[in-house]
Amino acid sequence: MSTKKTLVIALTLIILISIRFISSQGETSYCCEKTTYGAWCQNEPVEKCDTGFRKAPTSCEATAYCKKGTCYNSIDGVCLPNVPEKVCQDSDGIWKDTKPEDIPQCQLGCCLIGEQAAFVTQTKCKSLAGLYGLEISYRTDIQNEVECIMSASPDVKGACVIDNGLERTCKFLAKKECQALQTNNEGAGGFFGFGNNESETEIEFHEGYLCTSETLTTNCAPTEKTTCVEGKDEVYFVDSCGNLANIYDAVKINDPAYWDKIVGYDKTCTLSYNQNGQPTNSRVCGNCDYYSGSTCKSAGRSDNPEYGNNICKYLGCEYDTDGNGKIDNDEKYNHGETWCADSKGTSQIVVNSLEDHTPLSKTYEKTSENIPGSRYFRMVCYNNEVSIEPCADFRQEICMQSEVNGFSTAACKVNMWQDCVAQDNEDDCTNIDKRDCKWIKKVTNVKILGISGQIESEISEKCVPNYAPGFDFWQEGDAQGICALANAQCQVKYEKKLGGSWECVDNCECLKGGVDWEGNKIEFCQSLGDCGFKTNYLGDDGYNTQFDGFAGKSWTE
């Protein structure tokens, strides 16, 4: 591409952006502390400022009253950035003119509460301790959320045997809970209310034992009942006293050893999954795992577990992505999978990974892709339910998908098309870290009248958006200006020799309608966005036809 033309296009772009910026600046010249529509600290025309609040003819960033800072709540320990001072004070917060990471009270650490963990501020940790009535341990040495959650350790549990002389019963409790019972019992002089106030009650804790252990000789016996536990994924056996036992394993229901001591989830049955991610042996095994795609739920009529009424339910999804009315094999998704919807008029973009945007495959940009009205959508499968997340409208975001071992992950990513036409070399144009553009190579020898008014060689290589953006062309906006970048003129020269007729001698390619020069122009025009003649995503034609793309042909003799 000639330097001159690139410069002209770049200047045009700058002018376009500046016009929008200047016009918007001209309108939003006041910083309203509160607007008439109830928003705090917005740059708006003066008539939109609430008269009961402050306003100044400047940007909010330049005012003291709308300066953004961090709002810290000293009661529940929540720190939020980008809060104006007045808004913070109105909510009884403490405002600091700095970022949260510079405020000691906003530093995050690992809050270990009971068997749970949360990566929060120390104040929040204390607040949680109060709310849940649990002891906490706050660790500042753990500096990321994953490590924090991994460091949560379960309480030591076991059989808390309660013997009141007449009956020897049991509760499956954490050691601390049993100790609390022991303390209360001692406080009550050994006559703690377990049914009989006449005789002395003894409470013992047997770490790692189940209430059904034969060695404990309690009145709790194994049953065929199962249950789901809040906060846990697995199905558990329940004993006759209602206590939890080990993970449901139908094979071991009559094994006294399985009802004796706590068995870890790695030493019991393994839930296996088929290639579609569905559990295959959930009728006999309750070792569900949320991250593998199953969790404990009440059994349905068709589930038919060997024992009990609970089962490891499949959390994956089925979705008729192509809309053909049936579920094909590739329309079964694992729990946690995300993928790009097969939405009308968009490209299917598969990349190496969501961090590395190198496209592995992409259907070639045709006029049927990225057309007016089309939009990208991300599909999310969690808990046996598919939800649809629209990406930003006007194809300002595109959906990208990557796949590892059949597990797909998708994300809505900003479509960086804005400076494509200003790129004058292929390397800059196709730099996927900076922009989403493509380099079109076309070889013609056409001489044209450039935007500068000079006759110059036709540039056959162009950088255009890889995914044509959408415009609000039905109203005043950027569409007309951007599409005008594709305007061009071709000067054709005819010669008439003595006694002969007019013959084309120069730039004759321009006359080959729809093929070379014209074809290139149309492709360039359409690649810029919702420009030129197109059909919309519903298949309806626009008001332009292919030949309307030309302003006209004039003849000067």
Next chain:
Amino acid sequence: MGKKREDSFFSKNHRAQVTIFIIVAIVIVALGILIYLLYPKIESSLGGGEENPQTFMQNCLEENIAETVGILSSQGGSMNPENYFLYNNEKIEYLCYTNENYKTCIIQQPAIKKHIEKEIENAIKEESIVCFNDMKESYQNRGYEVQLSSGQTKVELLPKRIVTTFSSTLTLRKTNTERYEEFVIVLNNNLYELTSITESILDWEASYGDAETTTYMNYYHDLKVEKLKQTDGTKIYILTDRNSGNKFQFATRSVAWPAGY
């Protein structure tokens, strides 16, 4: 012939008996239905199942609180949203907002829990006065001497519940004296958990302009997070507790991308 007549007589008699049984059965069923429908009235007129003041207030206000919480949950935490996005005919308050493009949003409600507590408190004020008066009247009708002095109302969003405490004092005198100094109404609801997630999403929106929904669903197994981007750059977040069905939805507008430049 005589036998035949006797048979006929017994047959008629038998049929009459059956008819009587059917009528009696219908009457019993009808009475049962009537008793079932009128039971609360019968119970109160007979003085049976007498509610204590605490239960009276719980029964009287629980529905109102639940309704208020439902409205607040669908409107981003405000009974009368000022700066809102109209979605499915619901006014959803912007909790983080900027009218400009490409810029991160400005937090509009930094203490969402406290704000909701205040909103509930204000919304139930009138109804609570009505309930206290009804309770007073109900006990007076039953021959009690009633003394009621109203105090402060406190609403707290707590894990898995919303607790409303009225520090009003009620003294009932009949054969003996009963004194109640506090009325606590508990509504099982996960708004505390949902607003905690909201705070985290707002932090991301204000800092980076977006929040990833799957992160939350990975950590919280019973949580569903939906993000619905609108044409003007607004995002509607819908948080749902899959177990209880409790929802909280709010709007943000941050790092919006307009059509064109």
